[in-house]
Amino acid sequence: MNFSVSEENYIKSIYHLQQQSETVTTNSLANEIQTKPASVTDMLKKLQAKKLLEYKKYKGFRLNATGNKIALNIVRRHRLWEYFLVTKLGFEWDKVHDIADELEHVSSIELIQKLDAFLNYPQADPHGDPIPDVNGKITVIKQQSIADVPVKRNVIVSSVSNQSPEMLELLKHYHIGIGTELKVNMRLSFDGSIEIKVSKYAACIISEQVAKNIFVYHD
Amino acid sequence: MNFSVSEENYIKSIYHLQQQSETVTTNSLANEIQTKPASVTDMLKKLQAKKLLEYKKYKGFRLNATGNKIALNIVRRHRLWEYFLVTKLGFEWDKVHDIADELEHVSSIELIQKLDAFLNYPQADPHGDPIPDVNGKITVIKQQSIADVPVKRNVIVSSVSNQSPEMLELLKHYHIGIGTELKVNMRLSFDGSIEIKVSKYAACIISEQVAKNIFVYHD
DNA sequence: GTTATTTTTTAGTTTTGTCTAAACATTAAT
DNA sequence: ATTAATGTTTAGACAAAACTAAAAAATAAC
Numbered sequence: 337m338n339f340s341v342s343e344e345n346y347i348k349s350i351y352h353l354q355q356q357s358e359t360v361t362t363n364s365l366a367n368e369i370q371t372k373p374a375s376v377t378d379m380l381k382k383l384q385a386k387k388l389l390e391y392k393k394y395k396g397f398r399l400n401a402t403g404n405k406i407a408l409n410i411v412r413r414h415r416l417w418e419y420f421l422v423t424k425l426g427f428e429w430d431k432v433h434d435i436a437d438e439l440e441h442v443s444s445i446e447l448i449q450k451l452d453a454f455l456n457y458p459q460a461d462p463h464g465d466p467i468p469d470v471n472g473k474i475t476v477i478k479q480q481s482i483a484d485v486p487v488k489r490n491v492i493v494s495s496v497s498n499q500s501p502e503m504l505e506l507l508k509h510y511h512i513g514i515g516t517e518l519k520v521n522m523r524l525s526f527d528g529s530i531e532i533k534v535s536k537y538a539a540c541i542i543s544e545q546v547a548k549n550i551f552v553y554h555d
Numbered sequence: 556m557n558f559s560v561s562e563e564n565y566i567k568s569i570y571h572l573q574q575q576s577e578t579v580t581t582n583s584l585a586n587e588i589q590t591k592p593a594s595v596t597d598m599l600k601k602l603q604a605k606k607l608l609e610y611k612k613y614k615g616f617r618l619n620a621t622g623n624k625i626a627l628n629i630v631r632r633h634r635l636w637e638y639f640l641v642t643k644l645g646f647e648w649d650k651v652h653d654i655a656d657e658l659e660h661v662s663s664i665e666l667i668q669k670l671d672a673f674l675n676y677p678q679a680d681p682h683g684d685p686i687p688d689v690n691g692k693i694t695v696i697k698q699q700s701i702a703d704v705p706v707k708r709n710v711i712v713s714s715v716s717n718q719s720p721e722m723l724e725l726l727k728h729y730h731i732g733i734g735t736e737l738k739v740n741m742r743l744s745f746d747g748s749i750e751i752k753v754s755k756y757a758a759c760i761i762s763e764q765v766a767k768n769i770f771v772y773h774d
Numbered sequence: 775g776t777t778a779t780t781t782t783t784t785a786g787t788t789t790t791g792t793c794t795a796a797a798c799a800t801t802a803a804t
Numbered sequence: 805a806t807t808a809a810t811g812t813t814t815a816g817a818c819a820a821a822a823c824t825a826a827a828a829a830a831t832a833a834c
Contacts, residue, residue, distance in 0.1 A: 342821065362782055375822055377783055382820090394782060394829055425669040438661045444654045450644040561791060581812055594792055596813055601790095613799055613812060 337386070341441045344410050345369060346379050347388065348440075350399055351407035359396030408472035414440040415461035415468075416451055422462040423455065423515045429462045429499050455515075462514045464495030464551050478554075483528065483547035487520045491552035498549040506546065511537050518552075556605070560660045563629050564588060565598050566607065567659075569618055570626035578615030627691035633659040634680035634687075635670055641681040642674065642734045648681045648718050674734075681733045683714030683770055697773075702747065702766035706739045710771035717768040725765065730756050737771075 339347070349368045353360040362380075366373045384391045388403035399407060417439040421432040449470070452458075459477050460466050468474045479494055493516045496507065507513065511534050521531040521539055528544030542550075558566070568587045572579040581599075585592045603610045607622035618626055636658040640651040668689070671677075678696050679685050687693045698713055712735045715726065726732065730753050740750040740758055747763030761769075 340820080363780090371821095372823065373782065374784080374824080378821075421666075425666070425673050427665075427669065431665075435661065435663045435666050438663070439658070442654065442657045442661075444657070446646075446650075447640075447644070447654050450646065454644050559790075582810090590791095591793065592812065593794080593814085597791075 338443070339406070343379070343383065343386075344406075344441055346376075346383065347399070347403060347407050348410045348414070350389070350397070351404065351411065354398055359398055361396050405472045408468040408474070410440055412468040412470075412472070413442075413448055415465060416448060416455065416458070418461045418463070419455055419458045419467070419514065420451060423458075423513060428504070429496070429514075432462065458515060459492075459553060460494040462495055479551050480553075481548050482518075482520065482530070482532070482550040482552050483544055485520050485552060487522055489554055490517060490519050491554045492517050493550060494553050495551045496549055497551065503546075503549065507550075510534060510540055510542065512550065557662070558625070562598070562602065562605075563625075563660055565595075565602065566618070566622060566626045567629045567633070569608070569616070570623065570630065573617055578617055580615050624691045627687040627693070629659055631687040631689075631691070632661075632667055634684060635667060635674060635677070637680045637682070638674055638677045638686070638733065639670060642677075642732060647723070648715070651681065677734060678711075678772060679713040681714055698770050699772075700767050701737075701739065701749070701751070701769040701771050702763055704739050704771060706741055708773055709736060709738050710773045711736050712769060713772050714770045715768055716770065722765075722768065726769075729753060729759055729761065731769065 346365070346369065349365060350360055353364055353368060357364075362373045362376045366376045369376070380389070380391050380397060383389050383403070387400070388406065389397050389399050391397040414436045417436040418432045421427040421435060422429060427435075458467055459475060460479065464479055466474050466477055477494070482491070482493075485491055493512060493514055495514065496503065510532075512518070516534060518532050518534045521533055523530045528547070529541055530544070530547055531539050531541050533539045565584070565588065568584060569579055572583055572587060576583075581592045581595045585595045588595070599608070599610050599616060602608050602622070606619070607625065608616050608618045610616040633655045636655040637651045640646040640654060641648060646654075677686055678694060679698065683698055685693050685696055696713070701710070701712075704710055712731060712733055714733065715722065729751075731737065735753060737751050737753045740752055742749045747766070748760055749763070749766055750758050750760050752758045
């Protein structure tokens with residue numbers, strides 16, 4: 337089945353609101369999607385007719401299994417594009433959301449498959465949120481600050497919590513970006529600083545303060 | 556000014572039809588865009604109101620300077636995405652058109668700038684058609700078959716006219732793809748076969764028959 | 775447990791882009 | 805030069821997705 341851009345936006349937004357509260361209300365969805373409650377009611381009827389959610393007047397609503405699967409597919413596309421925009425095109429973390437909001441509606445299945453392969457099957461987007469697989473399955477990755485990673489373990493950078501220009505400059509200097517593979521060589525217990533090795537570059541030392549801002553996962 | 560997906564499709568299609576005939580007719584545009592003549596008339600009024608074309612009832616039409624500039628921007632986006640799909644995602648030449656038709660409507664200017672840079676400012680799409688620059692300027696690149704390229708000149712592969720599986724296999728074997736830089740080392744006048752060097756790979760010999768299908772340009 | 779407030783829904787419009795069927799221009803045919 | 809055929813436009817309708825204003829339901833306040 338095929339959905340309009342508008343329908344996909346509603347589905348995605350309901351999915352997001354569901355993460356926070358048990359049932360979603362008309363007003364909260366209207367607010368999320370920047371529209372009026374009356375428009376939400378109209379669309380709910382449509383989505384119910386398409387059997388993507390259960391909805392009883394005045395009682396709130398949730399996506400059903402079908403709706404959730406479709407939502408996860410949209411989320412998957414969104415996060416893959418975000419990853420692409422940051423790691424390949426050099427966008428900064430906070431600039432990619434709106435563009436990914438447009439790209440996510442391009443509907444070719446083959447496109448997303450090939451994009452995923454091209455990006456080397458990333459597990460999390462630049463904000464650290466997990467990327468669902470083709471079947472909508474989310475692998476809950478154990479993200480942790482690099483400050484807490486055991487030594488000698490290969491990890492992949494998933495996100496950076498501090499996005500100041502200074503931090504960006506430092507990361508660039510050490511060749512660290514989203515998707516970068518690295519290993520913690522050792523940890524100095526005196527001040528918590530760690531030595532890391534990034535692919536072919538010489539090992540370098542980063543302070544605990546910096547390390548705490550860099551989040552990683554391993555397979 | 557901002558245009559809807561539908562408006563952009565009309566603008567692009569008028570642009571394409573203009574290349575072939577002096578003025579564009581309602582019927583030909585309806586046919587090109589897979590719609591009815593009545594719908595075309597409606598849209599023409601709208602595009603005229605937005606001052607993108609001159610149009611007199613029953614007399615055919617053409618984009619004016621403004622319209623042309625917008626069309627060239629859409630064409631630019633389309634062709635950059637096609638180049639991306641082929642060279643980065645590994646799509647085949649003939650599969651990319653429909654996907655690029657969707658991607659071309661994503662409206663971020665910064666996105667296209669960065670995509671262009673990421674692709675290393677290609678001058679032609681995988682079908683050999685030139686890519687307009689940011690200002691809509693088309694550099695008429697002198698494409699020629701590699702069979703006709705003087706020796707010792709660095710060139711970039713822009714398109715391949717024969718897309719049979721055999722040709723694709725051969726190109727892959729010699730590491731030749733769209734955007735590949737190569738040099739003709741020498742030409743054997745006996746049978747017209749040429750020796751080429753592709754980046755860091757060992758030089759190899761290709762027959763004149765193959766060479767005639769590979770089109771290139773130089774700066 | 776009424777009344778007041780908030781939330782949600784309905785009813786009726788609007789805009790965009792499409793369509794069909796009929797009317798009108800233009801071009802071709804005899 | 806009429807008539808026939810073709811191409812184009814108008815008029816009116818429709819679907820999608822939004823809106824406003826008013827009605828109805830649910831919740832909160834006293």
